Structure formats: structure tokens, C-alpha cells
Amino acid sequence: MGADLERVLITEEEIQARLAELAREIWDHYAGEEFLLVGVLKGAVLVMADLMRALPGSAPMDWMAVSSYGSGTKSSGVVRILKDLDTDITGRHVLIVEDIIDSGLTLSWIRANLESRQPKSVEICTLLRKPEAAKVEIDCKWVGFDIPNDFVVGYGLDYAEKYRNLRVVGTLAPHVYS
Numbered sequence: 001m002g003a004d005l006e007r008v009l010i011t012e013e014e015i016q017a018r019l020a021e022l023a024r025e026i027w028d029h030y031a032g033e034e035f036l037l038v039g040v041l042k043g044a045v046l047v048m049a050d051l052m053r054a055l056p057g058s059a060p061m062d063w064m065a066v067s068s069y070g071s072g073t074k075s076s077g078v079v080r081i082l083k084d085l086d087t088d089i090t091g092r093h094v095l096i097v098e099d100i101i102d103s104g105l106t107l108s109w110i111r112a113n114l115e116s117r118q119p120k121s122v123e124i125c126t127l128l129r130k131p132e133a134a135k136v137e138i139d140c141k142w143v144g145f146d147i148p149n150d151f152v153v154g155y156g157l158d159y160a161e162k163y164r165n166l167r168v169v170g171t172l173a174p175h176v177y178s
């Protein structure tokens with residue numbers, strides 16, 4: 001599987017070290033107030049698992065699954081909820097946990113959707129962000145790494161449902177696409 005990678009952009013050690021920093025900053029930010037971690041399936045599964053284990057204390061967790069539709073392309077900005085939260089977030093601090101902000105369209109929609117439910121606050125933590133790919137500005141408080149505008153896999157991110165279990169983030173070799 002690793003042989004399908006062209007280049008490792010971020011190593012396992014770099015990911016874990018950065019998540020530990022983010023976990024500390026997040027914990028300090030909420031200063032003892034409860035916050036709900038909201039993961040976006042499926043890509044955020046590994047970020048959620050490692051980020052929440054790096055927190056100095058407990059935080060509850062919930063999940064959403066969404067899908068783009070309409071034009072058929074990903075991240076069209078038109079989003080459908082496949083699995084909604086189990087939790088009522090009214091009056092609660094919500095921290096959305098994502099693997100990647102690419103165009104920003106998915107997260108822009110999710111954030112607006114969650115904000116319409118009258119939470120106390122909504123913030124975002126993403127492991128990866130592609131500044132050059134942004135189609136909408138996203139106010140994201142915690143970003144692990146800004147990366148170039150290349151398609152990446154690993155650490156939760158897939159290509160045709162493969163490579164999510166890689167411990168690194170990297171780009172795929174051309175032979176994989178042919």
C-alpha cells in the first residue's frame with residue numbers, strides 16, 4: 001500500500017505531535033466548559049480518535065455524515081445529511097473535527113447548518129487545509145497543516161475507499177490512477 005505513494009507529505013510523528021499541540025490549545029480555549037466534538041464521517045475518524053485521546057480530559061463525541069449531490073461532483077456545496085447528530089446542540093459549545101478543508105464548501109454548509117440550531121458556539125478543527133483550493137473562506141480556529149493543492153490520501157483520507165488506514169499523509173503515484 002505504501003508503494004502506491006509518490007510522496008509522504010506528513011509523517012506519523014508530525015501528525016501526532018501537531019495533534020498534541022492542538023489538543024492542548026483546544027482544552028485551554030474551553031477553560032473547563034464542556035464542548036461537544038462533532039466528527040464528519042468518514043475521513044475524520046482517525047483525527048477524532050487521536051485528537052480526543054490527546055485531550056487532558058474527557059469530551060463527549062457525536063458524528064454527522066453528509067453527501068454532496070446535484071452535479072454529481074464532490075464538494076458541489078449542495079449537501080445532504082446522511083446521518084444527523086444524535087445530540088441536541090442547543091446552548092452547547094460545538095467543535096467540528098475534520099480531516100481536510102479543500103474548497104471549503106462542505107464545511108461551510110455544515111457550519112451554517114449547526115449554527116442554525118442555536119448552539120453556544122461553533123468552532124472548527126481540521127488536520128489539513130488547502131489554502132490554494134479555497135472557494136469560500138472558512139473561519140477555522142485550529143489547523144494542523146496547510147498543504148499544497150494536490151490530492152492526498154492517508155490518515156482517514158481515501159481514494160476509492162482505499163488508503164484511509166495509512167499512518168501518513170501523502171500523494172499517490174501516477175500508476176494508481178491509470
Ligand SMILES: O=P(O)(O)OC[C@H]1O[C@H](OP(=O)(O)OP(=O)(O)O)[C@H](O)[C@@H]1O
Nearest residue numbers: 041042043075100101102103104105106
Ligand atoms: O472542502 P471540500 O472541498 O468540501 O472537501 C472536504 C470534504 O471532502 C472530504 O470528504 P469526502 O466527501 O471525501 O467524504 P469522506 O470523508 O467520507 O471520505 C473531507 O472529509 C471533507 O468533508
Ligand SMILES: Nc1nc2[nH]cnc2c(=O)[nH]1
Nearest residue numbers: 102150151152153157158
Ligand atoms: N482523499 C481526499 N479527499 C479529499 N476531499 C477533498 N480533498 C481531498 C483530498 O485531497 N483527498
